[in-house]
Amino acid sequence: MNAGKKMLIGLHLGNGYGSQPGAWRMPGVDSKSYTSFDARVKQAQAAERGKLQFIFLPDGPGAIMADIETESPGFNLDVMLTLAAVARETEYIGLVATGSTTFNEPFNLARQSKALDIMSHGRAGWNAITSSGEDVAANYGKRIPSGEERYGRAHEVVQIIQALWGSWGKDAWVHDKETGQFAHKDQIIPINLQGKFVGSRGPLYIPPSEQGQPIIFHAGGSPNAYELAGRFANAVIGAAFTIEDARAQRNAFREAAKRFGREPDEIKYIPGLMTTIEKDRRTALDRRIQLTEHLFPQRVAYLQQMLGIPLDIKRLDEPLSKVQLDAARPSRYDPRSPHALQIAKQGWSLRDILAHGVIDYHPVIVGPGIEAADHMQAWFEAGAADGFWISPDVNSDGIDAFVDEVVPILQERRLFHQDYEGKTLREHLGVPDQYGIDPRVEELKYKTN
Amino acid sequence: MNAGKKMLIGLHLGNGYGSQPGAWRMPGVDSKSYTSFDARVKQAQAAERGKLQFIFLPDGPGAIMADIETESPGFNLDVMLTLAAVARETEYIGLVATGSTTFNEPFNLARQSKALDIMSHGRAGWNAITSSGEDVAANYGKRIPSGEERYGRAHEVVQIIQALWGSWGKDAWVHDKETGQFAHKDQIIPINLQGKFVGSRGPLYIPPSEQGQPIIFHAGGSPNAYELAGRFANAVIGAAFTIEDARAQRNAFREAAKRFGREPDEIKYIPGLMTTIEKDRRTALDRRIQLTEHLFPQRVAYLQQMLGIPLDIKRLDEPLSKVQLDAARPSRYDPRSPHALQIAKQGWSLRDILAHGVIDYHPVIVGPGIEAADHMQAWFEAGAADGFWISPDVNSDGIDAFVDEVVPILQERRLFHQDYEGKTLREHLGVPDQYGIDPRVEELKYKTN
Numbered sequence: 061m062n063a064g065k066k067m068l069i070g071l072h073l074g075n076g077y078g079s080q081p082g083a084w085r086m087p088g089v090d091s092k093s094y095t096s097f098d099a100r101v102k103q104a105q106a107a108e109r110g111k112l113q114f115i116f117l118p119d120g121p122g123a124i125m126a127d128i129e130t131e132s133p134g135f136n137l138d139v140m141l142t143l144a145a146v147a148r149e150t151e152y153i154g155l156v157a158t159g160s161t162t163f164n165e166p167f168n169l170a171r172q173s174k175a176l177d178i179m180s181h182g183r184a185g186w187n188a189i190t191s192s193g194e195d196v197a198a199n200y201g202k203r204i205p206s207g208e209e210r211y212g213r214a215h216e217v218v219q220i221i222q223a224l225w226g227s228w229g230k231d232a233w234v235h236d237k238e239t240g241q242f243a244h245k246d247q248i249i250p251i252n253l254q255g256k257f258v259g260s261r262g263p264l265y266i267p268p269s270e271q272g273q274p275i276i277f278h279a280g281g282s283p284n285a286y287e288l289a290g291r292f293a294n295a296v297i298g299a300a301f302t303i304e305d306a307r308a309q310r311n312a313f314r315e316a317a318k319r320f321g322r323e324p325d326e327i328k329y330i331p332g333l334m335t336t337i338e339k340d341r342r343t344a345l346d347r348r349i350q351l352t353e354h355l356f357p358q359r360v361a362y363l364q365q366m367l368g369i370p371l372d373i374k375r376l377d378e379p380l381s382k383v384q385l386d387a388a389r390p391s392r393y394d395p396r397s398p399h400a401l402q403i404a405k406q407g408w409s410l411r412d413i414l415a416h417g418v419i420d421y422h423p424v425i426v427g428p429g430i431e432a433a434d435h436m437q438a439w440f441e442a443g444a445a446d447g448f449w450i451s452p453d454v455n456s457d458g459i460d461a462f463v464d465e466v467v468p469i470l471q472e473r474r475l476f477h478q479d480y481e482g483k484t485l486r487e488h489l490g491v492p493d494q495y496g497i498d499p500r501v502e503e504l505k506y507k508t509n
Numbered sequence: 510m511n512a513g514k515k516m517l518i519g520l521h522l523g524n525g526y527g528s529q530p531g532a533w534r535m536p537g538v539d540s541k542s543y544t545s546f547d548a549r550v551k552q553a554q555a556a557e558r559g560k561l562q563f564i565f566l567p568d569g570p571g572a573i574m575a576d577i578e579t580e581s582p583g584f585n586l587d588v589m590l591t592l593a594a595v596a597r598e599t600e601y602i603g604l605v606a607t608g609s610t611t612f613n614e615p616f617n618l619a620r621q622s623k624a625l626d627i628m629s630h631g632r633a634g635w636n637a638i639t640s641s642g643e644d645v646a647a648n649y650g651k652r653i654p655s656g657e658e659r660y661g662r663a664h665e666v667v668q669i670i671q672a673l674w675g676s677w678g679k680d681a682w683v684h685d686k687e688t689g690q691f692a693h694k695d696q697i698i699p700i701n702l703q704g705k706f707v708g709s710r711g712p713l714y715i716p717p718s719e720q721g722q723p724i725i726f727h728a729g730g731s732p733n734a735y736e737l738a739g740r741f742a743n744a745v746i747g748a749a750f751t752i753e754d755a756r757a758q759r760n761a762f763r764e765a766a767k768r769f770g771r772e773p774d775e776i777k778y779i780p781g782l783m784t785t786i787e788k789d790r791r792t793a794l795d796r797r798i799q800l801t802e803h804l805f806p807q808r809v810a811y812l813q814q815m816l817g818i819p820l821d822i823k824r825l826d827e828p829l830s831k832v833q834l835d836a837a838r839p840s841r842y843d844p845r846s847p848h849a850l851q852i853a854k855q856g857w858s859l860r861d862i863l864a865h866g867v868i869d870y871h872p873v874i875v876g877p878g879i880e881a882a883d884h885m886q887a888w889f890e891a892g893a894a895d896g897f898w899i900s901p902d903v904n905s906d907g908i909d910a911f912v913d914e915v916v917p918i919l920q921e922r923r924l925f926h927q928d929y930e931g932k933t934l935r936e937h938l939g940v941p942d943q944y945g946i947d948p949r950v951e952e953l954k955y956k957t958n
Contacts, residue, residue: 091685128697129690137623138621176590200616248577259649261650
């Protein structure tokens, strides 16, 4: 399966430090990276050196976190300004920003993402999400709408944005000094779309980019997400802890695409992978301990629930006893539990069990590069993933570690490309260029003006 | 008057070509500048070489213009992305983006403008305007609200944005690796503001910049504009054709500031000036002719109304006759009319009268640098302006012409600074740094949550 196919790899670029709590305090890390656009640019350049297809910026914007006394917020100051800086100082890597369909005007979002597409010469993607947190809504002085309303609006916003992106035809912009023709007016078309929630007349001011227009990503795993992505997305930012779950999600997105008359391969399913890459497992575990040990008291408490047995925070140095291991039952409420028990049975100390990242947001590799490569190959070949978005523990050296220790192995195994196939995100993802207005938006009511 | 004071100068940075129709077709101009961020960066760098205090980006976003067949749209693809590129590749010049309070969520606008302030190390300004065109509203699927509603919302949006900007106290961000303290949580304060039109809980994620937070500009000349600017603005992007009108506007803004308990000098009134700078008047006129001659038929028709006499498009080479000049009466409906008649009476041909820019959006200098310097000195010393925003005819060489031919004269006359006084926009404008939440926002109803 996947014979000859190559996997895609994206880099998660968040708060500038990395995905692990404590990353901002690590040796060699500039503790001011949170406000440093230089740091983001350098990190994106490291990913580009590794030929990664895209960087991916999640976004809230929810409440400031409760642990702000000791931890950085998780997001970028602003995703579009971050990608603008990166666009100017990289040449190949794709630039995918998250933007909520719930609390943005489609015209504003369409304009800024298309401008980024121009600025980056065809490397922009938009991760279209709905906002579901009351803390996000509160920042807009509102309450969160129902799921039906949020996804109803999302379907309208995506169609309006795609139409605005396509409101200049492929050859609309002439800029011919000899003839004095700036543009073909008849190829710059108002979209006149009006849905139940949002509308726009358009057109945008912006001609096509080198890839026509940006690509749509989606993140989520609900039936609503399958439907939105099935209609519009070319890639899904996924989250799954097991091959089985990932494969089920991937198939659900592929089936959804088919329901909307698309080829299943038009949606790439890309789950997350968190990495702590060092020369050996021991060194990697020690690095994770340095990063997260301050959280171990609360994590021991949670691990008790995952394994269904009492654990003693004072015995961090000791492996679990035979009695404990025999009594342990993986919690059915947390899909990470079987893996946690498996690690425990390998005889690691309680501290090292936690250092394996058994409680984290995505599968975690703590070890040499080959372990990450093996994980990725297994998932890829099992039809559980078209690629991965990588979330290094500490960006300042964790991106380089992935690029230097994992990428070459994947390339050697012919699982990852040797170089960029082109210069646009559509080329990187094998998605055809898109120009003009998708005829399928005709289902949206047209205004009579 | 103004003894020892220096004038401020800003550069209008619009579509990348310059302010004159036809600029995109001029020799030496890259006809693709409309989508070129390189071009904008180069132009901003030219202004920085001239020690200009800021660049100013107007914005709509209204309908695509009717003359798109032959002319570029007037605006930037996106003002924030343009300024992001400029921020990364300049060091001193202030960055002022227009953003509408009518069709933006305050949280989004606050976040992006504050992120720009961080990115530029304290050089951001926000030109807070209301949108009044139905063509703008249509891009949002809406109708334009009444003036009362628009300005009511604007007052709320500005207060919420200022509060969000100030939601991290001056010393809130600690980032101390030794102690492990990232921030002082008690100095990061939700704003909990809710007005009649908009609200936000906050806080933002963003610590203070080198100037604390961005500066507020306003553009407009109505009683509503005086009130909004009088409360909040540190600078006004003005439009006036005569010293008398400019002085009256400037005084109105200063009086408005006083009504809100501020010092009049806290508002800088900055009218526009359009420039075609060449070594002599004749060369400059020929340049304007090259730029705008294709519009002369419609301009002759309009000039007839301004002067109240019939004019013959076939006699472009001839001065107005004595009979015509004796019969001419400046229209009271167009404040540019007396100046147009004055130029006509100097004996210029009809073509040259038009080439003087007697029909344009702001006063126009067509001639050697000293004429621009004289104009600026006269207005400045008459209390009609605290500075000027310059709108060159063609950016690719018009900015350099201003910098090389006008700035040195103003410096020699001690009317313009020799160098930047500091590195932030507040330093450039003599506005104190601002931290925390302005106590005056307490008038907005606080939410009970």
